[in-house]
Amino acid sequence: MSHGKIAIIGIGEVPTRIMPERTRWDILYDVCMEAIKDSGLHKNDIEGVITTAPQAQPVIASELSFGKLPEELGLKGCKDNCICNAGGAGTSNCLRLAEQYITSGVAKAVLIPHVTVHSDIPIEDTINFFARAGVDMQWEYPFGSTYNLIMGLMANRFMHESGCTPEEMASVVTALRSWAAKDPNSLFYGKEVPTVEKVLSSSMLNTPLHKRESNMLADGGSAMIVVSAEDAKKMGRPAAYKLGESVRYFSGTPVVRDIRVVQEGLRITAEEALSQAGITKEDINLWNCYLAYPLGHPMMAEMLGVAPKGEGGKYFLDGRMSFGGDIPWSTIGDAPGRGHTGSGVSAATYVETARQLMGKAGERQVKNCRYVYQNTSGGSGFNNIATIWGGQL
Amino acid sequence: MDMTKPIPLTQPWTEAFWEGTKHRKLLIQHCRDCNSNIFYPRKFCPECWSENLDWIQASGKGTVHSFSTAYDMVEPRFMEDLPYTLAYVDLDEGIRMATRIVDCEPEEIEIGKRVEVTFHKLNDDFYLPYFKLI
Ligand SMILES: [Zn+2]
Numbered sequence: 001m002s003h004g005k006i007a008i009i010g011i012g013e014v015p016t017r018i019m020p021e022r023t024r025w026d027i028l029y030d031v032c033m034e035a036i037k038d039s040g041l042h043k044n045d046i047e048g049v050i051t052t053a054p055q056a057q058p059v060i061a062s063e064l065s066f067g068k069l070p071e072e073l074g075l076k077g078c079k080d081n082c083i084c085n086a087g088g089a090g091t092s093n094c095l096r097l098a099e100q101y102i103t104s105g106v107a108k109a110v111l112i113p114h115v116t117v118h119s120d121i122p123i124e125d126t127i128n129f130f131a132r133a134g135v136d137m138q139w140e141y142p143f144g145s146t147y148n149l150i151m152g153l154m155a156n157r158f159m160h161e162s163g164c165t166p167e168e169m170a171s172v173v174t175a176l177r178s179w180a181a182k183d184p185n186s187l188f189y190g191k192e193v194p195t196v197e198k199v200l201s202s203s204m205l206n207t208p209l210h211k212r213e214s215n216m217l218a219d220g221g222s223a224m225i226v227v228s229a230e231d232a233k234k235m236g237r238p239a240a241y242k243l244g245e246s247v248r249y250f251s252g253t254p255v256v257r258d259i260r261v262v263q264e265g266l267r268i269t270a271e272e273a274l275s276q277a278g279i280t281k282e283d284i285n286l287w288n289c290y291l292a293y294p295l296g297h298p299m300m301a302e303m304l305g306v307a308p309k310g311e312g313g314k315y316f317l318d319g320r321m322s323f324g325g326d327i328p329w330s331t332i333g334d335a336p337g338r339g340h341t342g343s344g345v346s347a348a349t350y351v352e353t354a355r356q357l358m359g360k361a362g363e364r365q366v367k368n369c370r371y372v373y374q375n376t377s378g379g380s381g382f383n384n385i386a387t388i389w390g391g392q393l
Numbered sequence: 394m395d396m397t398k399p400i401p402l403t404q405p406w407t408e409a410f411w412e413g414t415k416h417r418k419l420l421i422q423h424c425r426d427c428n429s430n431i432f433y434p435r436k437f438c439p440e441c442w443s444e445n446l447d448w449i450q451a452s453g454k455g456t457v458h459s460f461s462t463a464y465d466m467v468e469p470r471f472m473e474d475l476p477y478t479l480a481y482v483d484l485d486e487g488i489r490m491a492t493r494i495v496d497c498e499p500e501e502i503e504i505g506k507r508v509e510v511t512f513h514k515l516n517d518d519f520y521l522p523y524f525k526l527i
Contacts (some may be wrong), residue, residue, distance in 0.1 A: 131468045137402040139493045144471040150460030206463040255491040
């Protein structure tokens with residue numbers, strides 16, 4: 001018996017593209033209006049707005065923090081507004097806070113939007129942001145650390161311990177892009193899916209990370225409408241009910257983050273979230289994992305028990321997590337498949353979780369999708385938040 | 394664009410560490426109450442919250458825990474250093490630091506290899522503890 005308290009009843013999204021011609025507010029109008037229409041509610045039913053903090057975009061972040069969105073959209077019933085920042089885990093906190101708004105009586109319906117436009121940020125600013133985000137300014141940054149290098153250090157250690165090969169690592173990109181090619185909201189929709197050979201023949205950014213194993217920055221936005229589980233049930237519309245959650249904090253500074261502690265955290269949070277939802281991993285129809293980079297996926301598959309220890313990479317190479325494979329996995333293709341929209345990829349992953357449970361995922365629809373595991377993580381991996389969602393309470 | 398190398402953003406309780414590097418000494422913060430070796434240095438011991446903190450001099454020897462050699466996509470101010478290898482080194486005193494492995498071909502670096510400290514001058518106030526293969 002689960003104790004789900006909230007449900008997502010409406011979603012809106014713009015395709016992730018490189019679109020400097022669209023302003024952030026232009027995108028916000030579209031995603032918010034689409035999500036509200038999708039929920040069947042009236043705009044004035046929205047009583048709370050909790051936005052995922054956009055990264056590296058100080059003007060919009062401050063406008064959203066200080067309450068411009070409800071006024072801009074004419075949400076006449078709005079009672080309060082704020083933004084949540086925990087990097088890629090920001091949206092998870094928006095959902096938690098939405099639950100607090102709802103259970104405490106602040107709001108009956110909460111709008112959770114996100115927008116990121118990378119393409120009008122000067123390239124130096126973007127490089128500088130990603131060099132400094134989630135690394136220590138005293139003990140790492142002066143040595144020439146970057147986000148890519150942090151991922152490289154983690155991946156090299158994992159490959160050393162697990163025996164995972166470069167071919168297996170590269171096959172994660174193939175798997176993620178196979179989903180992206182079928183996703184109209186992806187930057188790579190309809191595009192050729194790169195083979196393992198093609199990934200490995202791309203230039204080396206930093207060992208073991210090839211160019212095609214990193215992310216392309218893009219622009220995008222999404223929004224969700226959240227109400228109480230009870231109200232969602234009464235409305236009788238397709239919904240995604242939050243059934244379980246568990247989280248562990250690791251460290252803010254990558255060098256003090258031990259890979260074994262992270263691995264145990266990935267394992268235990270899944271176990272606890274499943275137990276809270278009253279189901280087992282065999283009940284999960286979709287593993288909707290968010291790791292921002294492809295290199296973490298084999299480790300994740302092993303820690304979730306989806307693949308046996310030492311075989312996470314092999315499962316990807318065998319195509320089992322690809323579109324058409326037997327293990328539906330990250331059906332928007334995570335950041336490598338979707339295009340990197342900063343803190344927006346995890347927001348988009350929640351939208352996809354809801355879309356799959358609502359049966360609206362088109363070509364990517366997972367058959368009889370009843371339960372979804374979804375995780376998020378913030379910064380350079382300071383935590384892991386595991387959640388379980390179901391199509392019914 | 395600022396092309397100067399970034400200097401460590403220090404705290405009052407980390408200044409002794411950087412002062413040590415100027416004298417080619419690798420100092421590790423040590424808690425006299427619970428006997429922990431601490432990295433990175435804190436205002437209070439993160440294990441027991443004691444303020445009875447001291448410094449010990451490390452042997453300067455350690456083992457490569459992991460590494461990644463950069464060839465591209467670093468900040469403009471680090472471009473001139475390419476290729477360079479960032480590493481996590483486990484010191485014999487039981488702490489792990491981020492550093493660079495220098496004075497060798499990137500292909501020679503492997504997880505588990507033994508390394509020793511070598512100090513790289515950033516400016517008159519800061520020497521970064523890098524490591525080289527033994
Ligand atoms: Zn102590």
